[in-house]
Amino acid sequence: xxxxxxxxxxPGVGKTTVCAELMRQARGKGMSLRIVxxxxxxxxxxxxxxPGCHRDMIRKLPLDVQRSLxxxxxxxxxxxxxxxxxxxxxxxxxxKTPTGYLPGLPVHVxxxxxxxxxxxxxxxxxxxAQRRAADATRMRDVEPEDGIREELELSRAAAxxxxxxxxxxxxxxxxxxxxxxxxxxxxxxxLTGL
Ligand code: AMP
Ligand code: MG
Numbered sequence: 001x002x003x004x005x006x007x008x009x010x011p012g013v014g015k016t017t018v019c020a021e022l023m024r025q026a027r028g029k030g031m032s033l034r035i036v037x038x039x040x041x042x043x044x045x046x047x048x049x050x051p052g053c054h055r056d057m058i059r060k061l062p063l064d065v066q067r068s069l070x071x072x073x074x075x076x077x078x079x080x081x082x083x084x085x086x087x088x089x090x091x092x093x094x095x096k097t098p099t100g101y102l103p104g105l106p107v108h109v110x111x112x113x114x115x116x117x118x119x120x121x122x123x124x125x126x127x128x129a130q131r132r133a134a135d136a137t138r139m140r141d142v143e144p145e146d147g148i149r150e151e152l153e154l155s156r157a158a159a160x161x162x163x164x165x166x167x168x169x170x171x172x173x174x175x176x177x178x179x180x181x182x183x184x185x186x187x188x189x190x191l192t193g194l
Pocket of ligand 1: 058059
């Protein structure tokens, strides 16, 4: 079993973009790395019962449904974890639901995943707002910059809590506009230190 790295960050920070760049750089260095997207696995499970659902509908589902998808996803990820040096899990420390912030990594999820490293990707609120508005593939909620700032704060607090619970480092990486290469490089450096 290789290393498991949990990558978190609020919607629009560019997690998926940075992860794709990370994959490219890791391949270039001959590292074996796989990325799984937590939301994609949740969506696959959901679509078995409700075909046609979009990933941005998940956070609006009843909480018990979200929790049960969340729990089944941990099992699925653990089942897929073998055979690579580094498994990266693209997910969220907090999920903004209409009922409040739902932890993306509650204790039972952390205990199931047993990460070796936590990464938090951040970006400037202005850049996040622009990225959310520009992404036509998503049904992102329009959020004023104050709301984005609150999400960033909550996400940091949750990520620190997670690192404390499992006793692993938290690497915070800034994804500047056009700076995904640099952000990916920083994460890669952290990986090779494990
Ligand atoms: P993403 O494409 O990363 O924005 O993920 C799509 C959706 O999946 C999110 O908006 C959440 O509703 C859900 N999701 C992803 N990771 C988690 C998690 N760890 N716990 C609960 N829901 C999650
Ligand atoms: Mg994403």
